[in-house]
Amino acid sequence: MSLIVQKYGGSSVANPERIKNVARRIVAAKKAGNDVVAVVSALGDTTDDLIDLAKKMTDDPSEREMDMLMATGEQMSAALLSMAVHALGCSAISFTGAQVGIFTDNVHTKAKIRSISTDRVTSALKEGNIVIVAGFQGVNEAQDITTLGRGGSDTTAVALAAVLKADDCEIYTDVNGIFTTDPRVVSEAKRIPEISYDEMLELASLGAKVMHSRSIEFAKKYGVKIHVRSSFNDEPGTMIVEEAREMEDVVIRGVTADKDQAKVTISKVADKPGIAAKIFKLLADAHINIDMIIQNVSEQGHTDISFTVSQTDLSKTLNVLKNAANEVGAQKIDSDDKIAKVSVVGIGMKSHSGVAANLFEALAKEGINILMISTSEIKISCVIRREYADKAVQTVHQKFGLGINHA
């Protein structure tokens, strides 16, 4: 008998009909002879509704109380899904994160899992139950409810699959798997049957929204194979697995565009050791995530530093820099929130040369100017003006021959 962990996202349980649909899938997996643990997100808009309510109480709600509030969403959907399974004549039992023994650190709203005690789940499975777990949540040492941050239910599913030594970890979503690029932008986009953790990590942090990078890091660390599938059909989806040698035959796995980017330039910073460190320390203290950083060659004791942040962090970033401008001797701070980051990702890059050249050539051919470049072993990103983002993705996707052959 196999043990399958399944995770259903908010859109898969957005309304009563969809919850019943999920119940049918779970029961089918059970009746096929498997033990099933289903992790479930909050119903569709619940999370947004709860945030709205909190904002009506105070502009800056306490993170402990936010977790207390938000965790109700998943508890609700877990109970409802359990009832829907009962209606199909199967035994099921729902658990909160605390009940299932998901212990986390104390960092409210983005807690990290420390340990999971499997006793309760294991004995519930032994009694023949389908086990339904409220995703996204855990409990700290003080028994306070914590939540796991963005993509938290994926993390719950992967972590449970790891500790329960599950045979499969299926992440159900509203798309048919991972694609070579966004099919809404490029109609030739092709489903990727198999992708490595590292490629998926890069794609996730570069704007592919299907899975959050944290859950993939977790899966990589514990060797949990992930199967990303749609909850609305039986398409085969995408397997996220360990890197395999034959994967290197594919040079580029996918193309992404991240339009949620802004560029900040600090001009004529004093070119002394420790100045850049000071700037980025200040930003880190303000919990601002910096992405790409470029420092120009120094001229007459001054230098320019450019970097990108997410658009939501832009105003916070500018505030921090303004307060520190004198301290770091900056003469001017500019920002541009009309940019996008286009990236190509593929393990094959490690063993194939000329990828960067091909990428730049494709963009040049369309007259698209590159503002910043950053590379890793398996990825190249270019910052361009946002108006060219879709065009860039289309032309790069074609250049690397990623699409379906419609001919």
Place this chain on the structure above:
Amino acid sequence: MSLIVQKYGGSSVANPERIKNVARRIVAAKKAGNDVVAVVSALGDTTDDLIDLAKKMTDDPSEREMDMLMATGEQMSAALLSMAVHALGCSAISFTGAQVGIFTDNVHTKAKIRSISTDRVTSALKEGNIVIVAGFQGVNEAQDITTLGRGGSDTTAVALAAVLKADDCEIYTDVNGIFTTDPRVVSEAKRIPEISYDEMLELASLGAKVMHSRSIEFAKKYGVKIHVRSSFNDEPGTMIVEEAREMEDVVIRGVTADKDQAKVTISKVADKPGIAAKIFKLLADAHINIDMIIQNVSEQGHTDISFTVSQTDLSKTLNVLKNAANEVGAQKIDSDDKIAKVSVVGIGMKSHSGVAANLFEALAKEGINILMISTSEIKISCVIRREYADKAVQTVHQKFGLGINHA
């Protein structure tokens, strides 16, 4: 420094503005130098919305999963109220029933509290926090969430007041206390400044909806003085206390009408020992609460049995009886759901005679026929046709001189 336990019902926290209003009350009590524990119900319609969702999953949701689902309502309002208190600059911390250590038996949807561990609340109070507790819920030995049934948040408040040895237990609601009768029916109805547990118990089980009888039983058992007040103004409300000698000077404390009643008559039951026991055993097994029972004098080896049940239990009752009709030798089963039970309650009855006579006379004067009568030491109830219920309450209220003297 005094310790006050306050409880706010669903209508007091029906929307964000009202939650903020409650927060102001709590903070005022804290700033007046008290330690404050606030127990809170689910926001306005939340409970009904959750029941609707459950009913969409299955006609007969599992009680364990119902508790899992319903408990989210109070958890939500506790977190929101805590945020609203923070916005006023006070420390507050919210707890679920489980976190506060409210341990119950295993009877889902109507669990009884077994013990409360006060450590967490006491230490949170010591740290200067206002403690906010999700009402209505607890946890059983298996760490499963339980709920306390109707009036459960009142029970949470009274139980906390008992174990914490609170100086005051204030139950905030949307009316100005307990009245001699429903002010919507009798405009002369008068607020009762002080009432005994026993009188309040009778009134609560006879249709006065302000507090549920279970929480009053609890208060009586542990000697917790309850102060029922409105959360919308500063009117003095009603104190529910131990019986005091001077209370006997008031013969009748209040008049109620319960319109949620139906009468069932089983005709020509075999008049043998054990037959009535058999009938009521069957009904008890089906969890049907029987109220008044009348058995007529036997004629030729047969007898008629009449009793009342709540209207919601009527169809279930008739099903049980139909299946058992042969067994008990009943020849006919009739029911009437157009009845009401009008009652007068007062400790003074113990030492005053003629109350029944006065009651019957008042009803007779208005031409209202009495279908059934039942009495206890401090109450007399009459079943009448429902169309006369309001008229009966008005005339009885006047007969016993309970109203405000408008002259």
